[in-house]
Amino acid sequence: MQQQLRRRRRIVIVGGGFSGAVLAIHLARRAKESLDIKIVEPRARLGSGLAYSTTVPDHFMNAPSTLSSIEPEDPHHLSRWLEAYASERGLDVDAWRHEGQVFTPRWIFGRYIEAQLNVVAEQCAPAVLVRHVRAAAAHITRRANGTIVHLSDGRAIVADQLVLAFGATPGRPDFAKDLPHGQPGYLGDPWREDDYSTLAGGSLVLLAGTGLTMADAIATLEAKGYRGRYLAISRRGIRAFERRSPAVLPSFLDPADLPTSLTKLWRQVRAVLRDLKCNGGDWQSVVPVIRAQLPDLWRSATAKDKQQFLRHLRRIWEMSQHRLPPPASRLLDALAAQGRLEIKAGRIQRTAARKDGRLGVAFKPRGGDHVQILTVDGLINCTGAQHDLLRATNRPFVQNLLASGHIRPGPFSFGLDVHPDLRVLDAKARPQSWLFAVGAPVRGVHWESNGVSELLSQVVGLADRLAARADTKEDGVELADNVIVVA
Ligand SMILES: Cc1cc2nc3c(=O)[nH]c(=O)nc-3n(C[C@H](O)[C@H](O)[C@H](O)COP(=O)(O)OP(=O)(O)OC[C@H]3O[C@@H](n4cnc5c(N)ncnc54)[C@H](O)[C@@H]3O)c2cc1C
Structure with missing residues (x-):
């Protein structure tokens, strides 16, 4: 059967947690043509994913609200939204305040993402349609003019571009x-x-x-x-x-002249730590300075330095970072x-x-x-999470993607392999122009790929690149007769 494609470009995002939902928000806003964005997510709500689906009131964001806004140009966006949300519902924001910083309950952060997605979906329609397809992706079939995403309930969706935003797996x-x-x-x-x-x-x-x-x-x-x-x-x-909020430390890492080896970086960090100790400073102020440069440091590091980091410094870094x-x-x-x-x-x-x-x-x-x-x-x-996708045997979609050669394990067995621009590399290491990944699965290439701020910069960059493309095909996609296509 030949299914005639409409001109509207179809982007399918597998996973409707923070990464998938925030990508849809930024992509819809940037669209220069008619877009059909479908988010495949089995959960009832979009935006919450694993971290923000909790119903426990004492699960809080681990960073203050000013560091968790999804508007890169407006760090106070979440804080303002929270004030309004709390006052409408008779909740007390002061109960979440510590040393002047507000730590958002995680379930409310999920509502924040959902609310922003709803606003954008309404504002951008009908040129851009954002829809939630409530199912799990099971496997994909590649055709010359598109990709068929087969769902766990037997339905299917056709995609011009497909984004994998399926998050982490428990170990x-x-x-x-x-x-x-x-x-x-x-x-x-x-x-x-x-x-x-x-x-x-x-x-x-x-x-x-x-x-x-x-x-x-x-x-x-x-x-x-x-x-x-x-x-x-x-x-x-x-x-x-415990996360403290010390005074901001001026950056001791020059982005244009980053240390060229792990030894040099470690020496520099140790000198700063010694200095802070002598002057009554707080070691926690070093963390944001390193974090801001970490993706570049990781990408430019040699394989040997990466191995050394994983063997000797990873735990120290993770404890310093995840407070x-x-x-x-x-x-x-x-x-x-x-x-x-x-x-x-x-x-x-x-x-x-x-x-x-x-x-x-x-x-x-x-x-x-x-x-x-x-x-x-x-x-x-x-x-913690299982980063080795080969061992994530309880995720059939991932196993099917590996078996079909559309993805391959990432460096050091972290997630899957991607080009730095987030195009997924296939089993033969070829970047695929129709397949992208964000979030935990790209950790091997981007290292920090878990916190809200890193994910935000990933999805904003990807939204820019996806919006700039205009390669919709008019041709049909071959579908088997028994496939029910989600319109
Ligand atoms: C418990 C917990 C607390 C956290 N707290 C913080 C915090 O306070 N601050 C912070 O910055 N970061 C925190 N994180 C990090 C967190 O991972 C990111 O902030 C962010 O939520 C990750 O979003 P994601 O969309 O990439 O992944 P996820 O939230 O894991 O979402 C992935 C989604 O994909 C869906 N999915 C999976 N497989 C399929 C499939 N085959 N088909 C369709 N859908 C599929 C899942 O149902 C899920 O909803 C926390 C993480 C966890 C696990």
Whole structure:
């Protein structure tokens, strides 16, 4: 069957979290021709994705509202929107204020993105149509004049350009590999809020990880009424730091003359840290300076320096960068003071289901010779995301893209491989002019590809490039007779 294409260019975005929704916003505004933007997303709401779908009121953004605006030219956009949103609903913005900075509850940040998308969709129609296709993408078929995106419900969409914005995958730690699928008491996906209710009546919950996901898991359990003890374990036993808001440090990195090796960069950073220490400064002021240059530093680094960074400095950087919003930090402090939260250094070796319904956990303390056996009511995987797509076997769409050669694993097994302009490289390393990716999947090439500010600059750049294209074909796309096309 020949399906006649309309002149309207069709852009399909797979994933309607922050990246997909904010891309649609900036693309719709920049469109110079009629566009049909479809966002394929199984969740009911657009803009929330994994991070902002939470219903837990004590899950906060980890950066203040002035750093989370989606208008690059207007850093106070979110702050103003929040004031209006809160006053309409009788909410108190001051309850989210710490040292003069507002930390937005994450569920409200999701509403912010959704509201901006709705405004733009209304303003730009009918020239630009933005629609939510509520389904998951399953696989794609490439035709000479377009791409067919097959959905999990049997329907299909035709795309002139396709953007992959499918976010991160929860990791699967080795220590849990012996537990049967669906083992009661084991929460392998820490972001499935409903599963937490099963632990609410317990007396000891073990958290594998001491970072931001651990803090989120604790806030979720507290919201579900859990009043038992927590034991959080990580290799070094260091809890995520609280985010402070020190005075802005003038940049010590010149974008036009960045250090040419990791050793030179590290030397420079250490000198600044020493200086700050002597003068009563705060090491946290160094983080935004490095962060601003990190994509360029990463792209220009040699493979050897990247490996050295991953081996020796990655953890330090991630701990410095991913800090707790003050309210989350206060909650952990309070629990520790009550004797309900303990943090230990060591390694979880194995886990096993016990006959009494609890879990047995073999734990080796750091520096110790003996393995301890712990009995816990629950174990929550807070080890973070799985960046290696080859191991993300629970994502059929990704596995199908790999199998069909449309994507290939990214550098150092991080996500997928892209050209710096975000065109996806196929299995033969050829950039594809019709396929793009943003967000966590491009981490191997852009490194910082997780926080709102990096994602915003990625999607704004991609929106510029997509809007500048005008390569719509009038020809038909071959479709099998049994394919139902989403109009
Ligand atoms: C719990 C958590 C808290 C965070 N907090 C912060 C924070 O405070 N500040 C900050 O800057 N960053 C934070 N982040 C980082 C966060 O990843 C980014 O800010 C941003 O939300 C990522 O958005 P995304 O759209 O790229 O990915 P996601 O939010 O993961 O969205 C991807 C979407 O793709 C959909 N999808 C996946 N596969 C398919 C498919 N086959 N078909 C269709 N749709 C699909 C998913 O349903 C999902 O909605 C947090 C991350 C997490 C996980």
